Amino acid sequence: MKTAERIGRLPPYVFSDLERLEDEKRREGVDVISLGIGDPDLGPPQFVTDALVEALGRESFHQYSSSQGERFYREAVAEWYGKRFGVRVDPDREVCALIGSKEGLANIARAFVDRGDRVGVPDPGYPVYSQGAALLSDGLPVALRMNDSFLPEYPFPENLAAVYLNYPNNPTAAFAGRDDIDRFVEAAHDGGSILCYDNAYSEQYFGDSRPPSVLQTKHSIEGVVEFHSLSKTFNMTGFRAGFAVGDEKLIAGLKKVKSQIDSGIPKFIQAAGAAALGRYSGAGRPVELEENAAELEARMGCLVDGLRRLGFEAAMPGGTFYLWLPVAGDGSEMVRAMIEVGIVATPGMAFGSAGRRYVRFAVTAPKERIEEALRRMGSSGGVMRFAGGSGQ
DSSP states (O other): OOOOHHHHTOOOOHHHHHHHHHHHHHHTTOOOEEOSSOOOSSOOOHHHHHHHHHHHTOGGGGSOOOTTOOHHHHHHHHHHHHHHHOOOOOTTTSEEEESSHHHHHHHHHHHHOOTTOEEEEESSOOHHIIIIIIGGGTOEEEEEOBOTTSOBOSSOOSSEEEEEEESSOTTTOOOOOHHHHHHHHHHHHHHTOEEEEEOTTTTOBSSSOOOOOGGGOSSOOTTEEEEEEHHHHTTOGGGOOEEEEEOHHHHHHHHHHHHTTOOOSOHHHHHHHHHHHHTOOSSSOOHHHHHHHHHHHHHHHHHHHHHHHTTOOOOOOSBSSEEEEEOSSOHHHHHHHHHHTTEEOEEGGGGOGGGTTEEEEEOOSOHHHHHHHHHHHHTOHHHHTTOSOOOO
């Protein structure tokens, strides 16, 4: 059977391969420690599940929603933006509900990328930008030049229909500040590109340096849209709840695409999402999220310290639950050696050619499991030959 040409252009989705390898090892009886996929092992706060259970009892919440989301959910998003970022948002014209931010990142391209259009994507970067968005819209992904801090260099390449950026960053855990987002927006405006800003990790930070929203720019938000998710913030990955906020023309285009594709997030999940966002009283995180961040920071410190003792050049990130580790050699080979001792991590090449000499770890396991993973690595000559390395 003939598949569409665009499907043939897609490389394998590495996370599906990792899940397959992990399943194979488990079937072999191996005790697998999964530090590969960014899926939190910590559950959502109790008040979120309480809101979900209560909403399940509402008869009207068993019917279809709309692809743009219920108004109470969009109002909760707008109110959260006001509290967290000090940004005024119109819930009717500037907010669209998403079935997780991943589908929104892909669907915005269907609205604004034509066949042959060039789409700027970070290298390394989340594969959905180049694959689910650019390639599946018949566009051409163009790698952005990144500096040593994994921030884009300027100007952007010429003739880009869209540019995707993401800070705090997956996979590198790099951060961007207010001055950086002003430069992102200015560069996009100068190039006539729309700017798609993935801010899914804005609440995963260590310390007091809160990551900004791109909508806090001093420039016009014309041509700017930001994507958010409840997945990482509230450990709600399986709920599939997110939102897009920004230029009303971009939001209108996204809504039009989605109206042909989905019927929205289930209403009872939107109720849980609204309760989650409503937990904020100001710019700071609620206590449940502070506790979550403290746990992630402790796990990350354990991983970084252990890798340093093994001879790797590990640096403590400022947030996210990712460690972007430079290694001495091909990161894909190191990942294969780790799988042999029952540890799953992600090869840097999964995020682009610039990631060849890196491995990404996700601290999605308790400290004792991370310590066990470090013990296994230290006992494996196949893994230890990759110690050191600068990522170059």
